[in-house]
Amino acid sequence: MSTAVAPQPPVADDTVIERTVLADRSRSWWHLPATLTVLALAAMVFFGLRAKAGASTTFGLAEKAALNPGKIIPETVTVPTGPATIVLTALCLAIAAFFWWAQWANVALRPLVRIGLLALFALLWVLGFLTWASAGSETMSIGSLLQTTIVLAVPLAFGAQAGVLSERSGVINMAIEGQLLFGAFGAALVSSLVGGALGPWAGLVAAPLMALVIGALLALFAVGYQVQQIIVGVVLNVFAVGLTSFFFGTVMRQNPERFNTASVLPHWRIPILADLPVIGRVLFDQNILVYLMWIIVAALTVAMFRTRWGLRVRAVGEHPRAADTVGIDVNRTRWTNVLLGSAVAGLGGATLTIGTNVAFGEDMSAGKGYIALAAMILGRYHPAGALAAALLFAFADATQLKLSAVSAGGGGIPSDVLLMLPYIVTLFAVAGVVGRVRVPAADGVPYVKQ
Amino acid sequence: MKLELRGIRKVFGTFVANDDIDLVVEPGEIHALLGENGAGKSTLMNVLYGLYRPDGGEILLDGAPASFSGPGDAMAAGIGMVHQHFMLVPVFTVAENVVLGHEPTAGGMLDLAAARRLVREISERFGFELDPDAVVEDLPVGAQQRVEIIKALSRKAEVLVLDEPTAVLTPHETDELMAIMRQLQAEGTSIVFITHKLREVKAVADRITVIRRGRVVGSADPSADQTELASLMVGRSVALELDKAPAAPGDVALEVSGLTVADAAGVQLLDDVSFEVRRGEILGVAGVQGNGQTELSEALLGLQAQVRGSIRLDGRELVGCTTKQILDAGVGFVPEDRTHDALVGDFTVAENLVLDQYDRAPFGSRIALRLAAIRANATRRVEEFDVRTSSIEQSVGSLSGGNQQKVVMARALGRDLSLFIASQPTRGVDVGSIEFLHRRIIAERDKGTPVVIVSTELDEISQLSDRIAVMYRGRILGIVPGDEDRDVLGLMMAGYTAEAAREAVAGGARTTDTQLADEGEIA
Numbered sequence A: 001m002s003t004a005v006a007p008q009p010p011v012a013d014d015t016v017i018e019r020t021v022l023a024d025r026s027r028s029w030w031h032l033p034a035t036l037t038v039l040a041l042a043a044m045v046f047f048g049l050r051a052k053a054g055a056s057t058t059f060g061l062a063e064k065a066a067l068n069p070g071k072i073i074p075e076t077v078t079v080p081t082g083p084a085t086i087v088l089t090a091l092c093l094a095i096a097a098f099f100w101w102a103q104w105a106n107v108a109l110r111p112l113v114r115i116g117l118l119a120l121f122a123l124l125w126v127l128g129f130l131t132w133a134s135a136g137s138e139t140m141s142i143g144s145l146l147q148t149t150i151v152l153a154v155p156l157a158f159g160a161q162a163g164v165l166s167e168r169s170g171v172i173n174m175a176i177e178g179q180l181l182f183g184a185f186g187a188a189l190v191s192s193l194v195g196g197a198l199g200p201w202a203g204l205v206a207a208p209l210m211a212l213v214i215g216a217l218l219a220l221f222a223v224g225y226q227v228q229q230i231i232v233g234v235v236l237n238v239f240a241v242g243l244t245s246f247f248f249g250t251v252m253r254q255n256p257e258r259f260n261t262a263s264v265l266p267h268w269r270i271p272i273l274a275d276l277p278v279i280g281r282v283l284f285d286q287n288i289l290v291y292l293m294w295i296i297v298a299a300l301t302v303a304m305f306r307t308r309w310g311l312r313v314r315a316v317g318e319h320p321r322a323a324d325t326v327g328i329d330v331n332r333t334r335w336t337n338v339l340l341g342s343a344v345a346g347l348g349g350a351t352l353t354i355g356t357n358v359a360f361g362e363d364m365s366a367g368k369g370y371i372a373l374a375a376m377i378l379g380r381y382h383p384a385g386a387l388a389a390a391l392l393f394a395f396a397d398a399t400q401l402k403l404s405a406v407s408a409g410g411g412g413i414p415s416d417v418l419l420m421l422p423y424i425v426t427l428f429a430v431a432g433v434v435g436r437v438r439v440p441a442a443d444g445v446p447y448v449k450q
Numbered sequence B: 001m002k003l004e005l006r007g008i009r010k011v012f013g014t015f016v017a018n019d020d021i022d023l024v025v026e027p028g029e030i031h032a033l034l035g036e037n038g039a040g041k042s043t044l045m046n047v048l049y050g051l052y053r054p055d056g057g058e059i060l061l062d063g064a065p066a067s068f069s070g071p072g073d074a075m076a077a078g079i080g081m082v083h084q085h086f087m088l089v090p091v092f093t094v095a096e097n098v099v100l101g102h103e104p105t106a107g108g109m110l111d112l113a114a115a116r117r118l119v120r121e122i123s124e125r126f127g128f129e130l131d132p133d134a135v136v137e138d139l140p141v142g143a144q145q146r147v148e149i150i151k152a153l154s155r156k157a158e159v160l161v162l163d164e165p166t167a168v169l170t171p172h173e174t175d176e177l178m179a180i181m182r183q184l185q186a187e188g189t190s191i192v193f194i195t196h197k198l199r200e201v202k203a204v205a206d207r208i209t210v211i212r213r214g215r216v217v218g219s220a221d222p223s224a225d226q227t228e229l230a231s232l233m234v235g236r237s238v239a240l241e242l243d244k245a246p247a248a249p250g251d252v253a254l255e256v257s258g259l260t261v262a263d264a265a266g267v268q269l270l271d272d273v274s275f276e277v278r279r280g281e282i283l284g285v286a287g288v289q290g291n292g293q294t295e296l297s298e299a300l301l302g303l304q305a306q307v308r309g310s311i312r313l314d315g316r317e318l319v320g321c322t323t324k325q326i327l328d329a330g331v332g333f334v335p336e337d338r339t340h341d342a343l344v345g346d347f348t349v350a351e352n353l354v355l356d357q358y359d360r361a362p363f364g365s366r367i368a369l370r371l372a373a374i375r376a377n378a379t380r381r382v383e384e385f386d387v388r389t390s391s392i393e394q395s396v397g398s399l400s401g402g403n404q405q406k407v408v409m410a411r412a413l414g415r416d417l418s419l420f421i422a423s424q425p426t427r428g429v430d431v432g433s434i435e436f437l438h439r440r441i442i443a444e445r446d447k448g449t450p451v452v453i454v455s456t457e458l459d460e461i462s463q464l465s466d467r468i469a470v471m472y473r474g475r476i477l478g479i480v481p482g483d484e485d486r487d488v489l490g491l492m493m494a495g496y497t498a499e500a501a502r503e504a505v506a507g508g509a510r511t512t513d514t515q516l517a518d519e520g521e522i523a
Helices: A031-049 A081-104 A111-133 A142-168 A176-194 A199-224 A229-254 A280-284 A288-306 A308-318 A320-325 A330-353 A368-378 A383-406 A415-419 A421-433 B041-048 B071-076 B094-099 B112-126 B141-154 B171-186 B198-204 B226-234 B293-300 B323-328 B338-342 B371-384 B401-412 B431-446 B458-464 B486-493 B498-506 B512-518
Strands: A056-060 A076-080 A267-269 A285-287 B003-012 B015-025 B030-034 B056-061 B064-066 B079-082 B159-163 B190-195 B207-212 B215-220 B252-262 B268-278 B282-286 B306-313 B331-334 B419-423 B451-454 B467-472 B475-481
Touching: A031 A081, A031 A111, A056 A081, A056 A111, A056 A142, A076 A081, A081 A111, A111 A383, A142 A176, A142 A280, A142 A288, A142 A308, A142 A330, A142 A368, A142 A383, A176 A199, A176 A229, A176 A330, A176 A368, A199 A229, A199 A330, A280 A285, A285 A288, A288 A308, A288 A330, A288 A383, A308 A320, A308 A330, A320 A330, A330 A368, A368 A383, A368 A421, A383 A415, A383 A421, A415 A421, B003 B041, B015 B030, B015 B041, B015 B056, B015 B215, B030 B041, B030 B171, B030 B198, B041 B159, B041 B190, B071 B079, B079 B141, B094 B112, B094 B141, B112 B141, B141 B159, B141 B171, B171 B190, B171 B198, B171 B486, B190 B198, B198 B226, B207 B226, B215 B226, B252 B293, B268 B293, B268 B306, B268 B475, B282 B293, B282 B431, B282 B458, B282 B486, B293 B306, B293 B331, B293 B419, B293 B451, B323 B331, B331 B401, B338 B401, B371 B401, B401 B419, B401 B431, B419 B431, B431 B451, B431 B458, B451 B458, B458 B486, B467 B486, B475 B486, B475 B498, B486 B498
Parallel strands: B030 B190, B030 B207, B079 B159, B159 B190, B282 B451, B282 B467, B331 B419, B419 B451
Antiparallel strands: A056 A076, A267 A285, B003 B015, B003 B056, B056 B064, B207 B215, B252 B268, B252 B306, B467 B475
């Protein structure tokens, strides 16, 4: 049987298909630059032009005790409020103008350039806001702002890593909130029971174990019984609030000395590095939970994208049937990942109690689990991205806290308005800046073997 | 390796998918498993591959009984499978997909360099030009299939099962696949080739086993007559050719010009598509799946968001109209995926038959349904289209694929139309029903309705169309007469323009099956 050779087709068969992108502008081309312009103009008018004449703003940079030879980094910087804000917002306007041009001419910016410019815009805008809001009041210390940011970011970051672990394998983890709460509860309870210097360490072990309960229930219903995963997650959150509130109201309140005392993990200070100005304390004088967070993010990034385990997990989350046909046990992978994730979230819960020297309080996770979920999505299901998003949300929250402390001075913004700040940042970040996020294809879809 | 299946039985509920099937594949043999859609071929192979557990019978490899609790066991025993729906992770690279499940590691990390070497090595052996770092979703379908083959071979498969491998290929790619199969055979691999296409079986198989309704109904040599094989496969004699009167085209009814469709990210799916369809004429849209046909049919019905250009039906502009307005304008539509886009599985046959007209006379008003009219309509349509259902109140999801398709067609053709669009009108339908549905489409044409048929089956296109538009990567490469040479169509589906394709065919470029036809081996 002979096969006549057909001539080579005009395109080679195995080459990657180049997809053409529509040559003309999309209908929504003006949305981004218009939003940026409005934001920049509003900032310029409200923060800059309406600032009190002659007012000035003082930022604190280097701490007095810091290692700062020759005062390279000044201890404080004072700028005139109005002019400084106008300069900052004018730079914002310049970035907006650049986006008008780029979008109008339909120039395809490299993603890094685009994200970088948007980040710069955000930074300038926030600086402008801070300059205005803390005008005239006492020194606005950048170091302590960052310190608060880290403290607030840790539970979010742990929660978001839990989400990454679970959702990369295809199980939606709505129950982060409950896992945080159980972790916080377990850490406080066990730490109090054991007591003494050993208490917090026992709590550190107990927190992930407690959170595993929620993780196991989630896996049992979502993976084992294929129940709709968002519903299971929400129900588990309600369950966690109910159960911990019950024990809080009965046992803990009866005998707080025995069951619910505040205790804290010791800070580990890394010599010399901790004395660096501005960032020294923030990065190198923390308790073990903060260091663990950095380690887990780094380890997870490597594990997810560079190891056999990670490849299999991602395959299970993207195309479980394909994973099954090459002999990967889909549901076991999902079970493992949900359990691992919940343990990580439990550590996040621990930071709420033994990480910050606070006793357990009713519903003390207060929606952090949901913010962590948003951070995971904003971070595009990537461990490092999720961490960056958690830091962003935490920064917004820290700014809010700082300003409501000083708001009697400078801007005089009502604290209720300030309270909205983290959520406004969330909305803008999720809706505007990030754009389309690629969700693992089988996220939330139970796998049924035929 | 010699593969033997003995008395394999697989039951789903009360449905016997495989009933006492025996099959012997000798080492280095290409064994074709021929049967209609739903005959039980894929079930049998999933049993062999460890995806289903058999309810009876045994599998023997080189004479020794084997039992597989999962695909991992089957692979370890030397059985590889290329699934009809590729088992590839779209966002992974070629190398990652190939090594998934048996990843080489170095120092605890994934050794992608070794994976790339593996892919290159096997690619070179077979003359593929696969880039190990290409992301699978960016590859054309034919290349994705080669990734699947490499995946099986990298696991040292001695028996390779190919499940309907040609369904997604151009005739040219099909020829290439057959060459690969012969090369594998020469290296000693046994191949089980599952298909319902007679031409391919005759071109490549050493032995043929025919399966009908879950049973082996006979085996044959490739020298067997094609109509004989067809009647064995279907269980009665069938007319493989369709008689139709020549078209009597009237005025231009549908005028599409400069139609461009993009997805949400701005990626162009249809690129400046223009054509017209006259009253009483069938325009066939041919092409390998995924070249813009889906988007074209959806754009015609107003289901695509980013549309530029113009679609004029009887002088009225449809771009910008809602789907409801377009349906009201008298457009009948058969979507390509009936379970997802055409039917509500839990609704009854009667309800599904009025899904596009439930809110207007005679079936309903703004606030209420007229149940008597809906029932009467259902009774009439079920009889007219010979839908095999126990009652019109049965849920549509419990019908067989062919009967579901008849319900969809009956709904679309159940009123006076100004345009009829059908995507894959006979997908998954048995040969007997195909004949009936084709006649209905011709009858609609003869009533003076302009008809657009989108199909990836070249046979169907050739039989139905008065003119054929071939689509390739979002463009219409050319519109040719309905009786155009199959080889020309095949080359156009691979990206040749009509002129270039005709020139190439005149210069002697043939596909295997037209050569066989010339030699009188197949009809």
